Amino acid sequence: MESAFDDSDALLECAPGEHFTPDPHADLPVYITIHRIRKLIISSIDDPYSLEQLKEPRMNILIVRAxxxxxxNPSDVSVVYCLLVNRMQFLREQSYQGxxxxxxxxxxxxxxxxxxxxxxRFDDDHPGREGLxxxxxxxxxGFEPFQNAPIEVLRENPSALQWPVQRRGGYERKLPALEVAIISxxxxxxxxxxxxxxxxxxxxGQVIYTPLSFxxxxxxxxxxxxxxxxxxRKAPLLNQYRLIVPRLRGMIEICQFAILLALYALTMVSREGLKITFYEVIFCAYAxxxxxxxxxxxIEHGWKVHTQNLWSFLDITFFVIYGTYFTTRMYALSSGQTYxxxxxxxILAIAAPVLLPRLAFNLMPDNMLFISLRAMMRDFSxxxxxAIWCxxxxxxxxxxxxxxxxxDGSRDGPDPATISKWMLWIWFGxxxxxxxxxxxxxxxLGPSLMIAFAFLGNTLFLTILVSMLTNTFSKIVANATAEIHFRRAVLTFEGVKSDSIFAYRPPFNVVALLILLPxxxxxxxxxxxxxxVAMIRIHNSPILLLIGFYERHQLWRAPNGQPRGPSKRSKLFPWTFSGFSPHGDIQAVFETDPPEAILGKTVEVDLLTVRLEPVSQPQSMASGS
Structure with missing residues (x-):
C-alpha cells in the first residue's frame, strides 16, 4: 500500500532511480545477525521444554530475558525478522533430524x-505514533537473508540470489517479518x-507501505x-492506492463474490435446455x-501464504469445477456435440455446495466453527x-x-463397481x-474378509477419525484468541495487494490485462x-470519492471527535444503534471521555479520602479481640 502522492508528477521524473525511495535498512547486517542468533539459541537450549516451561520465572530470567x-538494539529493526527466520529453520530441521x-x-x-x-520492548520504549x-x-x-553477507559466502551460494523474476528497484528477494511469521x-x-x-x-489503512510480492x-x-x-487530508481525493487497504479491499471482495453468486444462481435458474442464455454469458465473463x-x-505471495486463508480450499475447488465446465462447454460448441x-x-451445478459456504466464510472469518472446520477438513482428507490406500x-x-x-465364466458375479459400492456402504454403516x-x-474367505473390513473400517477407522477431529477442535478452541489473531494477520497481509490487476473489478480486469500488458x-x-493510474481512477471514481470523503473525517477520529488515534471500535461499520437496546447507555458512557479538569479533581479527592479514612475492622474481629 503506497503513500499518497500526486501521480501527475510522474511525467516530470526522468532519472531512472528517482521514483524509488532508497531502502533505509539496507546497511543492517541481516546475514550476520541470523547466524549470531542461531548460535545463541543452540547454546541456550539442550533439552526439550514446552512454551509454559519457558515462561516460568526461573527460565524467563536465565534464558528468555537474557x-x-x-x-x-533500538537501531536494528531486523532482529525480529532474524529470530523468525531461525524459527523456520529449526522447524524444518525437526522434520528430518529425529x-x-x-x-x-x-x-x-x-x-x-x-x-x-x-x-x-520496542513498543514499550517508543509510544505514540512514532512508535507505531x-x-x-x-x-x-523487507529484508533479505543474505543481506550484507561476505563476498565469499555469496560465491559459495551463487543460486541464492536468482529467484526474483521482476525488477523492484533494489527491493527484490526481500520478505517482511510479518510474512515469515505467517508461513512459520x-x-x-x-x-x-x-x-x-x-x-x-x-x-x-493508517499505516501504508509498498507491498513486496513474488x-x-x-x-x-x-x-x-x-x-x-x-x-x-494531504492525499488526493482520487487516491487509487486506497483500493488495496485490507478493510476496504475486504468489503469490495465480499460485494464481488455476492455478484458472482447471484449470477451463478440466475444462470442455473434460467437454463433453457442446451441453449446458451444471456445470464450464462455474463456469468462466464464475470467468473x-x-x-x-x-x-x-x-502467485503474489506464494501457495503457502494463500492456503492459510479459511476459504482457500473452496476457491481451488471452484477453480477446478469452473475450468472443467468452461472447457467442456466450449468444446461442445466447437465440435457440435450437443450432449x-x-x-x-x-458439472456447473455441483458448484453450489462450494459457493454458498464461501460467502459465509467471508462474512464471519472470526467464527470458531469455520476456523476449526478448515483444520478438521485437512485432517479428515x-x-x-x-484409509483408502490401506x-x-x-x-x-x-x-x-x-x-x-x-x-470358467459359468456364473455371473459382481463387477468391481458393485464391490466398491458394497465396501463403501459397510464403511459408513x-x-x-x-x-x-x-x-x-x-x-x-469371502465372509472373513468382509467381516474384517467391517471391523477395521466401520469401527476402528471411524473411532480414530472422531478422536482425531475432537482433538483438533479442542486444541483450536483452547487457543481461540491466538487462532483468531492469526487469521486476522493473514487476511490483513494478503489484503495489501501489489499487483495492479486488483484495482480493476471483474470482468474489466480481463480487459485491462489484454490492453495494458501489450x-x-x-x-x-x-x-x-x-x-x-488514469485508467484505475476513471474505472473506480465513484468508489474512490466515497472512500476519500469518509476517511477525511473518520480514519484518525476518536469517538469524542478528537483526531488522536485509532477508534475504540474496530468493527466493519462505525455506527452503533444503541438507542434500540435498553443496555446501550452502558456502552455509550465509555465512548465519551469526561473533561480532564473534572476528572482530575475527582481523582484527587478520592485519593485523599482513601489516605485519611481509617481501615474499619469487621465487628466479629473487634469483639474477639
Whole structure:
C-alpha cells in the first residue's frame, strides 16, 4: 500500500532511480545477525521444554530475558525478522533430524518467544505514533537473508540470489517479518499486543507501505514509497492506492463474490435446455475475471501464504469445477456435440455446495466453527486418503477371489463397481449387502474378509477419525484468541495487494490485462504508470470519492471527535444503534471521555479520602479481640 502522492508528477521524473525511495535498512547486517542468533539459541537450549516451561520465572530470567537483553538494539529493526527466520529453520530441521526433534521444536518456540518480547520492548520504549511507525518498519519492511553477507559466502551460494523474476528497484528477494511469521505459523507472536497494534493499523489503512510480492500479473513498479502513516487530508481525493487497504479491499471482495453468486444462481435458474442464455454469458465473463483475480492472489505471495486463508480450499475447488465446465462447454460448441453441453451444465451445478459456504466464510472469518472446520477438513482428507490406500487390499483380495472361483465364466458375479459400492456402504454403516453376498467370492474367505473390513473400517477407522477431529477442535478452541489473531494477520497481509490487476473489478480486469500488458512492452515505465493510474481512477471514481470523503473525517477520529488515534471500535461499520437496546447507555458512557479538569479533581479527592479514612475492622474481629 503506497503513500499518497500526486501521480501527475510522474511525467516530470526522468532519472531512472528517482521514483524509488532508497531502502533505509539496507546497511543492517541481516546475514550476520541470523547466524549470531542461531548460535545463541543452540547454546541456550539442550533439552526439550514446552512454551509454559519457558515462561516460568526461573527460565524467563536465565534464558528468555537474557537473550532479549542481548539482542535488543533500538537501531536494528531486523532482529525480529532474524529470530523468525531461525524459527523456520529449526522447524524444518525437526522434520528430518529425529534425534533432535523435540529439542529443535523447543528452539523454534524460544525464537518465537524472544521475538515477541523484543517487539514488546520496542513498543514499550517508543509510544505514540512514532512508535507505531517503528513497529510497522519492524514487521513489514523487507529484508533479505543474505543481506550484507561476505563476498565469499555469496560465491559459495551463487543460486541464492536468482529467484526474483521482476525488477523492484533494489527491493527484490526481500520478505517482511510479518510474512515469515505467517508461513512459520508463529501464532503466539502474531497474537501479541504489539503485533496486533500494527496489524490493526494496516487493516484500517493508517499505516501504508509498498507491498513486496513474488510475481505480479500486471506489474507497475514505477514507484516504491517508504512505510509511513497515512494522512487523508494531504492525499488526493482520487487516491487509487486506497483500493488495496485490507478493510476496504475486504468489503469490495465480499460485494464481488455476492455478484458472482447471484449470477451463478440466475444462470442455473434460467437454463433453457442446451441453449446458451444471456445470464450464462455474463456469468462466464464475470467468473473468468474473478478467477483471474484469485489466481493473482495465489502467485503474489506464494501457495503457502494463500492456503492459510479459511476459504482457500473452496476457491481451488471452484477453480477446478469452473475450468472443467468452461472447457467442456466450449468444446461442445466447437465440435457440435450437443450432449456435452448438458454434461457441462451438470458439472456447473455441483458448484453450489462450494459457493454458498464461501460467502459465509467471508462474512464471519472470526467464527470458531469455520476456523476449526478448515483444520478438521485437512485432517479428515489426510486420514481418508490413508484409509483408502490401506483398504484397497481388501478390494483386490475379493476381486481376485471372484476371478479364481469363476475362472470358467459359468456364473455371473459382481463387477468391481458393485464391490466398491458394497465396501463403501459397510464403511459408513449404511447397508450390509456386501456381507450377505460375500459367499459369492468364497465360502469361507469371502465372509472373513468382509467381516474384517467391517471391523477395521466401520469401527476402528471411524473411532480414530472422531478422536482425531475432537482433538483438533479442542486444541483450536483452547487457543481461540491466538487462532483468531492469526487469521486476522493473514487476511490483513494478503489484503495489501501489489499487483495492479486488483484495482480493476471483474470482468474489466480481463480487459485491462489484454490492453495494458501489450502496452507495457511499448511504453516506458513512466508512461505506463501514468496510463495505468488514469485508467484505475476513471474505472473506480465513484468508489474512490466515497472512500476519500469518509476517511477525511473518520480514519484518525476518536469517538469524542478528537483526531488522536485509532477508534475504540474496530468493527466493519462505525455506527452503533444503541438507542434500540435498553443496555446501550452502558456502552455509550465509555465512548465519551469526561473533561480532564473534572476528572482530575475527582481523582484527587478520592485519593485523599482513601489516605485519611481509617481501615474499619469487621465487628466479629473487634469483639474477639
Amino acid at each position: 537473550l532479549v537483553d542481548r539482542l535488543y 534425534h533432535l526433534q523435540t529439542v529443535n521444536i523447543t528452539r523454534a518456540t524460544l525464537c518465537e518467544l524472544v521475538a515477541t518480547r523484543v517487539l514488546r 511507525l517503528l513497529l510497522a518498519n519492524i514487521l513489514v519492511a 505459523e508463529s501464532k503466539t507472536f502474531l497474537s501479541s499486543s504489539a503485533c496486533q497494534k500494527v496489524v490493526d493499523a494496516i487493516y484500517r 510475481v505480479d500479473i500486471l506489474p507497475d513498479h514505477y514507484k516504491h514509497n517508504p512505510i509511513s502513516l497515512y494522512n487523508p 473468468t475475471g474473478w478467477i483471474l483475480e484469485e489466481f493473482a492472489a495465489i 456435452l453441453g448438458e454434461t457441462a451444465l451438470n 489426510v486420514l481418508t486418503l490413508l 483398504f484397497a487390499g481388501f478390494f483386490l483380495s475379493m476381486k481376485w477371489l471372484l476371478d479364481v472361483s469363476n475362472h 449404511l447397508d450390509g449387502t456386501g456381507i450377505e453376498r460375500s459367499v459369492d467370492f468364497h465360502l469361507v 502496452l507495457k512492452l511499448l511504453l516506458s515505465p513512466r508512461w505506463f504508470h501514468s496510463v495505468n
